[in-house]
Amino acid sequence: DAMVIQNPRYQVTQxxxxxxxxxxxxxxxxxxxxxxxxxxxxxxxxxxxxxxxxNNEADTPDNFxxxxxxxxxxxxxxxxxxxxxxxxxxxxxxxxxxSVDTQYFGPGTRLTVL
Amino acid sequence: GxxxxxxxxxxxxxxxxxxxxxxxxxxxxxxWLWYKQDPGEGPVLLIALYKAGELTSNGRLTxxxxxxxxxxxxxxxxxxxxxxxxxxxxxxxxxxxxxxxLTFGKGTLxxxxx
Numbered sequence: 001d002a003m004v005i006q007n008p009r010y011q012v013t014q015x016x017x018x019x020x021x022x023x024x025x026x027x028x029x030x031x032x033x034x035x036x037x038x039x040x041x042x043x044x045x046x047x048x049x050x051x052x053x054x055n056n057e058a059d060t061p062d063n064f065x066x067x068x069x070x071x072x073x074x075x076x077x078x079x080x081x082x083x084x085x086x087x088x089x090x091x092x093x094x095x096x097x098x099s100v101d102t103q104y105f106g107p108g109t110r111l112t113v114l
Numbered sequence: 115g116x117x118x119x120x121x122x123x124x125x126x127x128x129x130x131x132x133x134x135x136x137x138x139x140x141x142x143x144x145x146w147l148w149y150k151q152d153p154g155e156g157p158v159l160l161i162a163l164y165k166a167g168e169l170t171s172n173g174r175l176t177x178x179x180x181x182x183x184x185x186x187x188x189x190x191x192x193x194x195x196x197x198x199x200x201x202x203x204x205x206x207x208x209x210x211x212x213x214x215x216l217t218f219g220k221g222t223l224x225x226x227x228x
Contacts, residue, residue, distance in 0.1 A: 042220050043202075045215055100214060101147060107155050110154070
């Protein structure tokens with residue numbers, strides 16, 4: 001009954017080698033979010049899609065990009081991962097931006113950068 | 115930007131004890147959410163609060179939306195080992211803030227000794 005699915009759960013990449021993380025949802029929610037969470041810290045919003053509209057956070061580095069080819073899928077691309085990008089990456093969805101109580105998180109992808 | 119002060123940062127308790135944690139803000143929040151995050155997983159919504167003074171329960175969990183709209187607390191009664199995890203408060207500022215972006219507290223790490 002998984003509603004927000006993230007693949008892979010664990011990803012290892014090399015310094016500077018592009019990596020793509022995947023998120024899919026079965027909720028038919030309009031909004032999909034990507035958060036970065038470092039150890040012992042709160043999730044930090046990177047960006048979100050409201051339908052096809054991309055909303056970037058002001059402090060999200062250009063190294064991070066996202067694609068949403070359809071309602072169900074959203075991808076996080078890290079163009080040139082640095083050691084500081086090692087973190088848990090969480091995908092979340094919500095029905096619409098104001099319905100924060102419908103914001104469901106996926107299990108996350110743990111990214112390791114060697 | 116908005117900030118939430120969550121305390122305590124960590125708690126070590128014996129099974130069966132009650133637990134209380136809280137979040138405070140210098141500004142008014144419209145919605146308060148409480149999440150639990152197990153190790154290696156995404157946050158799971160426990161309780162959502164929408165009105166000042168609202169008191170809501172979910173099993174052994176009880177949360178309240180402060181009268182001033184600047185704070186919220188979460189109580190866990192008769193703790194059990196599976197309550198272990200990190201508890202995050204999150205809030206939506208009055209008026210929705212920037213793109214209805216959730217503000218997260220830094221989390222409370224709960225350890226329950228059997």
